[in-house]
Amino acid sequence: MDYELLKCPGCGAKFPPPAYLWGALTCEYCGATAVAATGGWPLAPPPRPEPPFAPHLPRATVAGVRYAVLGRLGQGDGSEVFLARRDARLSERVVLKVARAQEDAHLVAREFEVVGELLASKAQGAEHFSRLLPQPVAQGPVKDPEGTPRAAAVYRWRSGFQHTFSEVLDAYPTGVDPRAAVWMWKRVLELLAFVHGSGYVHGAVLPPHLLVHPRDHGVVLVGWSSALRFASRQPLPARSQRHRPFYPPDIWNGAPPTPATDLAMSARSLVAVLGGEPETGRVPLSVPPPLADLLKCQVNPDHREALDDSWKLRDRLDAAAKDAFGPPRYTPFTLPGWG
Amino acid sequence: MGHGSYSYEAHEAMTRARSDRPVQEVFTQVHCHPLMDPRGVKIRESRDSPAHPRSLGIVFALDVTGSMGAIPDLLARQYLPTFMKTLLDSGVQDPQVLFMAVGDANHDRAPLQVGQFESAERQMDQWLTWTYLEGGGGEFGVESYELGMYFAARHTQMDCWAKRQHRGYFFMTGDERPYPYVSRKQIGELIGAPLEKDLPTEQVVDELQRTFEPFFLIPDLDRLRHCERAWRDLLGDRVISMENPVDTVAVAAGLVGLCEGVFPDLDALVRRLEKENMPRQRLGAVVRSLTPFAALLERDGVPKPRLSGSADLPTGEGSSGYGRR
Numbered sequence: 001m002d003y004e005l006l007k008c009p010g011c012g013a014k015f016p017p018p019a020y021l022w023g024a025l026t027c028e029y030c031g032a033t034a035v036a037a038t039g040g041w042p043l044a045p046p047p048r049p050e051p052p053f054a055p056h057l058p059r060a061t062v063a064g065v066r067y068a069v070l071g072r073l074g075q076g077d078g079s080e081v082f083l084a085r086r087d088a089r090l091s092e093r094v095v096l097k098v099a100r101a102q103e104d105a106h107l108v109a110r111e112f113e114v115v116g117e118l119l120a121s122k123a124q125g126a127e128h129f130s131r132l133l134p135q136p137v138a139q140g141p142v143k144d145p146e147g148t149p150r151a152a153a154v155y156r157w158r159s160g161f162q163h164t165f166s167e168v169l170d171a172y173p174t175g176v177d178p179r180a181a182v183w184m185w186k187r188v189l190e191l192l193a194f195v196h197g198s199g200y201v202h203g204a205v206l207p208p209h210l211l212v213h214p215r216d217h218g219v220v221l222v223g224w225s226s227a228l229r230f231a232s233r234q235p236l237p238a239r240s241q242r243h244r245p246f247y248p249p250d251i252w253n254g255a256p257p258t259p260a261t262d263l264a265m266s267a268r269s270l271v272a273v274l275g276g277e278p279e280t281g282r283v284p285l286s287v288p289p290p291l292a293d294l295l296k297c298q299v300n301p302d303h304r305e306a307l308d309d310s311w312k313l314r315d316r317l318d319a320a321a322k323d324a325f326g327p328p329r330y331t332p333f334t335l336p337g338w339g
Numbered sequence: 340m341g342h343g344s345y346s347y348e349a350h351e352a353m354t355r356a357r358s359d360r361p362v363q364e365v366f367t368q369v370h371c372h373p374l375m376d377p378r379g380v381k382i383r384e385s386r387d388s389p390a391h392p393r394s395l396g397i398v399f400a401l402d403v404t405g406s407m408g409a410i411p412d413l414l415a416r417q418y419l420p421t422f423m424k425t426l427l428d429s430g431v432q433d434p435q436v437l438f439m440a441v442g443d444a445n446h447d448r449a450p451l452q453v454g455q456f457e458s459a460e461r462q463m464d465q466w467l468t469w470t471y472l473e474g475g476g477g478e479f480g481v482e483s484y485e486l487g488m489y490f491a492a493r494h495t496q497m498d499c500w501a502k503r504q505h506r507g508y509f510f511m512t513g514d515e516r517p518y519p520y521v522s523r524k525q526i527g528e529l530i531g532a533p534l535e536k537d538l539p540t541e542q543v544v545d546e547l548q549r550t551f552e553p554f555f556l557i558p559d560l561d562r563l564r565h566c567e568r569a570w571r572d573l574l575g576d577r578v579i580s581m582e583n584p585v586d587t588v589a590v591a592a593g594l595v596g597l598c599e600g601v602f603p604d605l606d607a608l609v610r611r612l613e614k615e616n617m618p619r620q621r622l623g624a625v626v627r628s629l630t631p632f633a634a635l636l637e638r639d640g641v642p643k644p645r646l647s648g649s650a651d652l653p654t655g656e657g658s659s660g661y662g663r664r
Contacts, residue, residue, distance in 0.1 A: 057650070058650050058651070069650045071646025071650045072647045073646060089548060090553070093631070098652050099655065100657035101657050101658055102655050103659050104659045137571070142652060148654070150652065150653065157631070159634035159639040159641055162641070162642075162644040238661035238662070337642035337643075
């Protein structure tokens, strides 16, 4: 590279040796502004890297992008979930999901794929519901300076959705207010209606996969690695041992999941968060009978009154809630830490 | 540039007077205005002056291709005064706004138009309405956004950065992806400045963010799918997915407010917008658009996520909790 000797056009003073030039330079002596002219200044070397964000944090690289790992959000059956941010000033807050056991590596990749397919779905309400799905960022083996590569996927962080149903139960050991349970179940059913309308079942509607936004009365689903097209009549690719009571019994015998399976599992999760027994659908006496009855017949897909259509179930839930509490009204719901 | 003082009342009256006129009467240019032609422009300056001792450079780079022309129009006929007022009310003393228009360098006649940094409503408005809304655009889902970023990165100088190390703001609106390289040939033709070789767009973004806080605003959710990821790879959570182009100004002002610390969190912004009588639905949309960026700053108004101590990644040798057939 040829360097031209640079002199200030105002006073003739020499400019410092070519550093990075921003199209213009101010003379230290006379204050004149000099600008690169045609054929003028040499191409600058790439700018110096900026100081890293929080250098003490561990780093992990997925698909060629380095992330600073802020901490662990939780542990699932097959993976561990971390909060991270891209290691750059123009950063992105993400969730990093890493398979714990080699044998579950394919589930992480599978989830990424299914979420991508659902995001491309054109089913009714896609514009709204696609925002409630995890937002994929990247996928591939995670590399840190040492150790074996492990399967990982990166999703965007969703502000406020940070408490699972399991943690809600920790905060309300005797069960949540049944009014709150109603909006929670409604949100789950609406999302499931979209998922079923797109041809998929979630297959793992379990307390640790349901995230609540207490202020905005929102609920989203994570843990999509068991999701599959129900028309394929395949059995679930994985089932959580720890959460056996949340699955309808025939699923454990290898029966293919249907939309009714998701609805039964959502009802069982709701029973749990109300402080009841998921397997039988028995709930505490504080739950008004119309709601208790609906949950009880819905926990088992073989019950003669059980519904297999999410929208219909939502309508029936509306009716039950009206019976129990009168017309819908906003009821505040809080969790520890939320003002 | 940057002389004259800003009057919200005058600006408001000016925009109100033409709020009912058709777009062709507001934007009358039929080709690039000679003063907005970037050819031969060395630098655009945002300088302090006795009247404006704490200038802050703000660049609006507006996509003026077919589908995006609504935003310049909305600014000119309704919302720009609101933006200025919000900034002034939130303690940004001397905002200086530069308008830039971006199109497609391979197809359009005026792919890059550049105004000047201005403090007074009349000049600001002049540059905005001198913009030629060509209404063309690229073919393959790409447009020459990188040219606008290149110009801001290398051809602007701001006292807020030079004297106070305070970054200016760069807002770009658009609904397509940028080209992967700034073309040496296009820069030669459009600006007339020599460039030794093509520059990767990542490098341009890196240079831009040293003096600016850059943001990319996508006008509605329909247009997210094919361009959002590409922009997020460049700008991360500074890609703002709006629900309606009408919110451009509220979102931009909110971003400045969050970065400047005027709004300690989103709740404070909500209170502010409520005071301005923004309808509930729009308020919700603005907050949803800003939430990811606010979360990055930890100003999203929700408790910090609970993290367990160890951030060690699993080794891959642990056991699976899944039951298999």
